[in-house]
Amino acid sequence: MITVSIVTYKTNLEELSKCLQSLTSSLVSQIYIVDNSNERYIADFCQQYPNVVYIDSENVGYGAGHNSQQKEFRQIKNAVLQVAEQVRQNKITFEDAGAEQDAEQNATCNVPYPANAWHAMATDETLPLEDRDEAAKQLEALADDGDQYAQYLTGILYRDGGLLIPDTEKAQHYLGLAARQNHVAAQYALGRLLLSDDPEVQNPAQGFYWLGRAAQNGSDYAAYRLGKEYLSGKNTPKNPERAAEYVRMAAEQGNSYAQYLLGKLCLSGDGVPQDKDAAYDWFQKAQAQGHDYAGFFMDRIERPEPPNILLSATRLLYHMGKIFQGSAPAPQSCGVQIDRKRLAKLRRMRIAAGHKADDHEQEQTSGTMSMGW
DSSP states (O other): OOOEEEEESOHHHHHHHHHHOOOOOOOEEEEEEEEOOHHHHHHHHTTTTTTEEEEEEOSSHHHEEEEEEHHHHHHHHHHHHHHHHHHHHHHSTTTTTHHHHHHHHHHTOOOTTHHHHHHHHHTTTOHHHHHHHHHHHHHHHHHHOOOOEEEEEEEHHHOOSSSOOHHHHHHHHHHHHHHHTTOOHHHHHHHHHSSSTTTTTTOOHHHHHHHHHHHHHTTTHHHHHHHHHHHHHHHSOHHHHHHHHHHHHHHHTTTTHHHHHHHHHHHHHSOOOOOHHHOOOOOOHHTTOOHHHHHHHHHHHSSSSSHHHHHHHHHHHHHHHHTTTTOOOOOOOSSSSOOOHHHHHHHHHHHTTTOOOHHHHHHHTTTTOOOOO
């Protein structure tokens, strides 16, 4: 990763924009604008670039401007190295890793029978492929019959692939069926899908609509995602104040990711009044739920380094997380297992649906599986 330092003085915004656009390589993780003119319009302009750190300065000249940035970068580097070492030792994950997994894991674990049974069989890699394929067919048939839980799970299967061939249009179809039945997790998943970069389904307006519906129906993860969308400005004009409203909504519902993000907003004064005490309180709430990065801020919040040192460190870690996201831990099972009685009942359902038992089924009955509902 590369860090770039730019010293400015009463700079023309058009020229600065061209300069920043030329630094779009994925290797450029952070850009520092050291503004010797200390102009507010340059600070406001820099806010639209998530990887740009604005440093206001007196007119100390070109060399001294670079030196001030180097001092700040050394502080950031040391903070990053401390956290990165913990990541390397598998003590913590990269910032924000697992938020989406946690949301869908909670939803999947709360699906009633029989949709959860078919889904458990379809995703159980220890079962013969024939059994898994048949389970997926039965789940989709249940979805076609109007079961909102089966519609949600079928949509997820088509979105993620693995057993089924990935098909985002079918994913949109089934998630949409469940969402229109007011299935909150489906509304959230549909909103995310429509805000993705997939050209076959991308529809930001509808994505915001379904995330908004999910947030109104009590989804803290939907509110958190909306907050992040309004902070990034990728799919909608950037709006820190509205972002803070959604993040606070999620934080007050106990979402640790939102509590952590709200702490950062309070520390930086982005969308909310700058308040170090409030930031500490939100970090403390997030840490109590196991959010490791909240502890990182709490340990350093009273140190003499300015807040932008800590915030820049986590921005670098965010980019590191993007690079290494393929090594993120896999979602844990929600504990749904299949026992012999339940498997026998599922087989009777399959036979009633016209499917014949085969040798694989005879082999599988001797296995040890359990499913607890």
